Amino acid sequence: xxxxxxxxxxxxxxxxxxxxxxxxxxxxxxxxxxxxxxxxxxxxxxxxxxxxxxxxxxxxxxxxxxxxxxxxxxxxxxxxxxxxxxxxxxxxxxxxxxxxxxxxxxxxxxxxxxxxxxxxxxxxxxxxxxxxxxxxxxxxxxxxxxxxxxxxxxxxxxxxxxxxxxxxxxxxxxxxxxxxxxxxxxxxxxxxxxxxxxxxxxxxxxxxxxxxxxxxxxxxxxxxxxxxxxxxxxxxxxxxxxxxxxxxxxxxxxxxxxxxxxxxxxxxxxxxxxxxxxxxxxxxxxxxxxxxxxxxxxxxxxxxxxxxxxxxxxxxxxxxxxxxxxxxxxxxxxxxxxxxxxxxxxxxxxxxxxxxxxxxxxxxxxxxxxxxxxxxxxxxxxxxx
Amino acid sequence: xxxxxxxxxxxxxxxxxxxxxxxxxxxxxxxxxxxxxxxxxxxxxxxxxxxxxxxxxxxxxxxxxxxxxxxxxxxxxxxxxxxxxxxxxxxxxxxxxxxxxxxxxxxxxxxxxxxxxxxxxxxxxxxxxxxxxxxxxxxxxxxxxxxxxxxxxxxxxxxxxxxxxxxxxxxxxxxxxxxxxxxxxxxxxxxxxxxxxxxxxxxxxxxxxxxxxxxxxxxxxxxxxxxxxxxxxxxxxxxxxxxxxxxxxxxxxxxxxxxxxxxxxxxxxxxxxxxxxxxxxxxxxxxxxxxxxxxxxxxxxxxxxxxxxxxxxxxxxxxxxxxxxxxxxxxxxxx
Ligand SMILES: Cc1ncc(C[n+]2csc(CCOP(=O)(O)OP(=O)(O)O)c2C)c(N)n1
Ligand SMILES: [Mg+2]
Numbered sequence: 001x002x003x004x005x006x007x008x009x010x011x012x013x014x015x016x017x018x019x020x021x022x023x024x025x026x027x028x029x030x031x032x033x034x035x036x037x038x039x040x041x042x043x044x045x046x047x048x049x050x051x052x053x054x055x056x057x058x059x060x061x062x063x064x065x066x067x068x069x070x071x072x073x074x075x076x077x078x079x080x081x082x083x084x085x086x087x088x089x090x091x092x093x094x095x096x097x098x099x100x101x102x103x104x105x106x107x108x109x110x111x112x113x114x115x116x117x118x119x120x121x122x123x124x125x126x127x128x129x130x131x132x133x134x135x136x137x138x139x140x141x142x143x144x145x146x147x148x149x150x151x152x153x154x155x156x157x158x159x160x161x162x163x164x165x166x167x168x169x170x171x172x173x174x175x176x177x178x179x180x181x182x183x184x185x186x187x188x189x190x191x192x193x194x195x196x197x198x199x200x201x202x203x204x205x206x207x208x209x210x211x212x213x214x215x216x217x218x219x220x221x222x223x224x225x226x227x228x229x230x231x232x233x234x235x236x237x238x239x240x241x242x243x244x245x246x247x248x249x250x251x252x253x254x255x256x257x258x259x260x261x262x263x264x265x266x267x268x269x270x271x272x273x274x275x276x277x278x279x280x281x282x283x284x285x286x287x288x289x290x291x292x293x294x295x296x297x298x299x300x301x302x303x304x305x306x307x308x309x310x311x312x313x314x315x316x317x318x319x320x321x322x323x324x325x326x327x328x329x330x331x332x333x334x335x336x337x338x339x340x341x342x343x344x345x346x347x348x349x350x351x352x353x354x355x356x357x358x359x360x361x362x363x364x365x366x367x368x369x370x371x372x373x374x375x376x377x378x379x380x381x382x383x384x385x
Numbered sequence: 386x387x388x389x390x391x392x393x394x395x396x397x398x399x400x401x402x403x404x405x406x407x408x409x410x411x412x413x414x415x416x417x418x419x420x421x422x423x424x425x426x427x428x429x430x431x432x433x434x435x436x437x438x439x440x441x442x443x444x445x446x447x448x449x450x451x452x453x454x455x456x457x458x459x460x461x462x463x464x465x466x467x468x469x470x471x472x473x474x475x476x477x478x479x480x481x482x483x484x485x486x487x488x489x490x491x492x493x494x495x496x497x498x499x500x501x502x503x504x505x506x507x508x509x510x511x512x513x514x515x516x517x518x519x520x521x522x523x524x525x526x527x528x529x530x531x532x533x534x535x536x537x538x539x540x541x542x543x544x545x546x547x548x549x550x551x552x553x554x555x556x557x558x559x560x561x562x563x564x565x566x567x568x569x570x571x572x573x574x575x576x577x578x579x580x581x582x583x584x585x586x587x588x589x590x591x592x593x594x595x596x597x598x599x600x601x602x603x604x605x606x607x608x609x610x611x612x613x614x615x616x617x618x619x620x621x622x623x624x625x626x627x628x629x630x631x632x633x634x635x636x637x638x639x640x641x642x643x644x645x646x647x648x649x650x651x652x653x654x655x656x657x658x659x660x661x662x663x664x665x666x667x668x669x670x671x672x673x674x675x676x677x678x679x680x681x682x683x684x685x686x687x688x689x690x691x692x693x694x695x696x697x698x699x700x701x702x703x704x705x706x707x708x709x710x711x712x713x714x715x716x717x718x719x720x
Contacts (some may be wrong), residue, residue: 073569076502076697078562127650128502128696139504154506155464156436189435190466219417225435226469285565288417302420309421313402315428324423324431328418 010384044349047094047257049353052249052360055090059110060347061279061370062119066109066126066140069374070284074383079140079284082107084247084277084338085212087346088112091252092180092210095260099177101149101166103159107212113184117145119370125379131380137361149179154216157190159183160209164196167205167263178206178263186217188230195235197271208256208261209234209271212246214278214338219288219331234271240322246274247346250353277344281335292336389580390554393529395421398456400586402426403475404526405454408540410496412458418557422710438468440492446475449491449640454540460496462511462549463470468507469550476545477520491546492539496550497525497609498660499704500704501563501572505693508552508700511608513659513666515547516639522546522592523638527554527613529581531636534590542592551610595642597649601629604714605649607671609635612705616658619710628718638667643674648677656715663688683717 063081070079082089085107093114096102104111112122117133125132126140134144141154151162163181170177187193188211198205211230215222232239240262244255250272259270281289291298306328310321342348351359378385386394399422402408411432416423423431433439438459444599445457461466461662465472476489499508516523524539524546526532532550539546552558553574564570598613601622606616613634620630633649635642649655655675657668675684694700 069563073567076563076570077507077695078503078565123528125695130696132696134695136696136699137504137692137694139502142504142506142695154504159465163539186436189437190438190467191439217413219414220433220435222435225433238604256573283561283565285561285567287561287566290566306424309399310424312399312403312425315425316429320427320429321424324416324427327428328420328423331417368419 007211031224047253050362052090052094052253053350053354053359054366055087055093055114056249056350057363057366058088058369059086059113061107062113064283065123065370065374067280067284069127075140077129077139078106078140080106080282081280082110083279084214084344084346086110086275087249087252087350088182088210088212088274089248091249092208092252092256092260095256096180097177099149099170099174101163101170101177101179102151103163103166103181104150104152104181105156105159105183105187106144106152106154107182108143109140112143112145112148112150115148115150117148117150119373120380123374124381127377127381127383129377129381130285132284156189157183157193157202160187160196163167163207163209164200164205164366167200167207167269170206176264178208178261180208180210180260180350182210182212184217184232185211185213185215185222185226186220188210188233189226189381197234197239197269200269201237201239203210204266206266207269208259208263209269211271211273213273213275214281216278218282219335219336221331229344231271231273232233234273236333239269241269241271241273244275246276247344247349249346249350261308276346277338286335288332291332301378310357386585387580387582388529389556390526390529390532390550390578391557393533393581394417394536394550396583396585397533397587398422398540399425401537401540402430403456404693405540406487408454408456409448409453410456410458410661410710411445413460415458417457418483437462438464440471442468442471443536444516445491445493446471446479446489449489450479450487451543454490454492455496456492456540459493459495462497463506463509465493465495465511465515472521472545472547474686477518479647480520483641488543488620489545491584492536492542492548493545494548494550496552496555496558497549498553499693499700500553500611501559502695502697503562504700504701507562508693510549510661511665512547512549512638513661514607516667516670517665520544521551524551524592525551525638526590526611526636527551527610528578530583530588531596531634533587535592535636537587537589541589547690549610551578553611556705575611576580577617578611578614581698590636593640593642595633595635595637595638595644595645598634599630599632599656601631602652603628603630604656604718605633605652605659606656606714607633607635607646608648609638609667610660612658612660615658615705615707615710618707619714621712622707623718624713628720629715630714633714633719641670641674643658643678646671646674647678647680650680650682655680655682655684656710656713656717657684657686657688657708659686659688661689663690685713687713
């Protein structure tokens with residue numbers, strides 16, 4: 001009897017070990033195929049703080065460069081910067097490798113930069129050049145890179161089902177490869193995201209849902225329109241859900257590793273709620289933000305009709321009107337807050353992860369890298385610097 | 386009084402809400418997008434919603450069936466895709482399925498249209514797609530008095546109305562999504578569409594009634610929304626070459642004002658200009674109306690043949706322009 005049980009255990013152990021070794025082997029052979037330049041890191045290696053810091057600075061300087069191109073009128077439409085989300089982008093991208101897919105929302109550039117995409121094609125795309133990443137057709141909300149299995153969309157929530165598809169394809173075609181989707185906390189109320197959580201679980205897909213919680217959806221404070229707790233919501237779909245401080249790149253990196261390894265091993269989906277900030281408003285030129293930045297000019301146009309309406313008859317009782325006015329002014333007052341506070345800036349927070357000397361060196365190198373990318377792109381597009 | 390396009394809409398809603406307490410507004414960010422109405426009518430009637438279009442557009446159908454008059458806002462008409470069931474299978478069906486005994490007086494307000502470099506997920510028109518569903522009216526005003534008048538009619542309507550507000554005409558939309566406060570970006574905004582005279586209270590404009598903006602005998606432009614203004618521009622250029630043009634502003638995509646279309650077609654040369662998709666849409670519908678009525682004259686159309694690209698210069702080529710309209714007209718005039 002004991003022998004029998006022992007034999008069975010032995011068999012199970014043997015099977016387990018051989019599976020494990022097979023996975024190891026798969027992993028090793030995949031590492032050899034990593035070819036996308038020096039931004040890639042093998043997952044089993046410890047990710048160095050210098051590496052993470054560099055990626056964050058790259059993402060930040062890139063966003064700043066885009067902002068200045070936007071201000072020059074060279075980028076059209078809405079430009080949603082991902083400033084405040086760099087730690088999330090860097091922390092997750094550090095664990096991704098060839099064959100892994102990413103599905104992105106309207107703040108797509110930091111993950112793309114951290115993932116190691118060449119910068120010039122992105123810049124060229126955003127300035128509307130036919131030499132851009134998508135030949136000038138996509139623009140900043142619709143960036144696609146087939147090589148990196150990276151796709152973005154401006155429809156809130158759509159990154160979740162897309163990632164399911166990437167994950168299912170990976171399950172068939174690229175064993176051990178995963179899909180990561182990024183979306184905001186506002187998107188957590190979009191039906192297709194909730195349907196995706198369920199589907200990911202019942203199909204046991206290698207997908208990681210990364211919810212970037214900056215507490216805003218345009219001018220709406222998400223807590224006012226969101227019931228319950230988001231990690232509990234995800235756990236209700238029977239998957240692990242972790243809350244991390246998305247401003248701390250080391251924390252994100254650790255959780256990302258856990259979630260991604262889990263998916264690689266075929267143990268199914270997980271959910272990460274990462275608190276972050278929205279440093280530059282919803283998009284550049286955000287009207288709430290402008291009230292904050294140039295109060296006199298904005299107040300002149302907004303206040304008179306607002307006051308006229310607030311006292312016009314007939315209408316709601318005065319208590320209700322007061323509540324409405326309070327809500328409007330609160331949104332305005334809070335909109336700029338993330339910009340003012342250093343402790344909401346992931347770069348500032350991460351400064352002490354590495355030595356000052358090294359940090360300055362990284363910052364200098366990144367500054368040059370981004371400047372060169374912008375310079376080259378403008379030259380290619382035939383524009384002045 | 387002289388007002389902007391957006392103010393005209395607001396004046397109409399303000400007037401209607403003061404008269405009829407059953408009117409409520411809900412949608413994303415309405416507390417700030419409609420801050421003046423919010424300050425006057427309060428949080429009970431102007432209700433901010435989460436990003437859950439399928440839930441709140443679906444809810445709007447129920448709200449309307451049960452006695453209120455909702456204006457439900459889908460920020461950009463492109464986003465209606467995630468909530469299309471509410472329109473395609475619910476709002477549009479109730480009246481017929483109930484044997485005419487129950488109706489859905491809902492107004493669905495969305496911004497639409499391009500011309501500011503935001504690409505094809507944010508710049509579509511979709512009045513053709515929506516109009517293809519029986520049981521819904523779709524209005525597309527091209528100037529402030531029509532914007533106010535059609536909003537009043539939509540709020541008086543018994544059945545679902547999709548109210549489309551073109552972003553090139555609505556200064557706040559264009560400022561949010563296109564300019565962002567920048568002075569160094571340019572948009573081709575039609576003056577006579579972006580501001581104009583309205584009466585207070587605004588005058589009704591009937592749904593389903595087109596308007597002749599210009600009488601002429603050589604060639605007819607039939608159009609809707611911003612393209613109407615492009616047609617007017619093109620007709621000025623043609624006038625310099627002694628061709629006189631008739632310009633018909635449909636104002637309503639469905640129900641189509643067939644009578645006015647036929648009347649306008651008497652020049653024997655019809656150019657339909659439609660910012661929406663060329664295939665399976667409004668321009669083809671007008672061709673069918675003409676053909677079924679025995680029209681034997683010349684016909685051509687200018688429209689959008691594919692996905693709207695991001696880059697401004699590519700976008701300019703994709704959307705109807707004064708140049709492309711002029712070219713089409715010259716061809717059909719044989720000059
Ligand atoms: C289906 C859909 N509805 C609405 C919008 C308009 N919109 C763009 S971004 C946004 C807010 C998204 O909030 P969140 O998901 O928290 O992302 P954040 O902008 O805060 O990063 C909204 C409502 C959209 N693009 N798509
Ligand atoms: Mg958010």
